Amino acid sequence: EYTYTSQRAPTYAHNSILQMAAETGIFGLFWFLMILGKLFSYGYETLCNKIQDKFVQTVCVGFLTGALALFIQSISDTSFQSVQLSALFWYAGAVAIAGVKMLDQTSQKISTVSM
Numbered sequence: 001e002y003t004y005t006s007q008r009a010p011t012y013a014h015n016s017i018l019q020m021a022a023e024t025g026i027f028g029l030f031w032f033l034m035i036l037g038k039l040f041s042y043g044y045e046t047l048c049n050k051i052q053d054k055f056v057q058t059v060c061v062g063f064l065t066g067a068l069a070l071f072i073q074s075i076s077d078t079s080f081q082s083v084q085l086s087a088l089f090w091y092a093g094a095v096a097i098a099g100v101k102m103l104d105q106t107s108q109k110i111s112t113v114s115m
Contacts, residue, residue: 012081016074019081036071039093040064046100056103063096 013019021029043064051057070089073079080086 012078014078015076016078016080019078039067039097042100043067043096050100050104056099060096063092067093 013022017029020032024032043060047057047060047064051060067089070079070085080089
């Protein structure tokens, strides 16, 4: 008869969603998914409605695609537990949102001056 005894306990759940739920509960998981959903919806809305410059559109598509790929990959791995990877992800999201806000302010100033 074969029995396996492990000396160490598992440290993470098998995906980031379950890990987030285990660490923060349903309430924390809800807000985590809300923030991610808002990031994607804001990026998509901005891409479709606000950005006219092709280069900026390409950068926005690249960020959204990369963020979506990381989220899909985190369904089968604990990607958000990597400090370097999650810091880079949230930093890139913050820079993308700040860039869009700056574009909005610049276009408002230009339209105010031209009137």
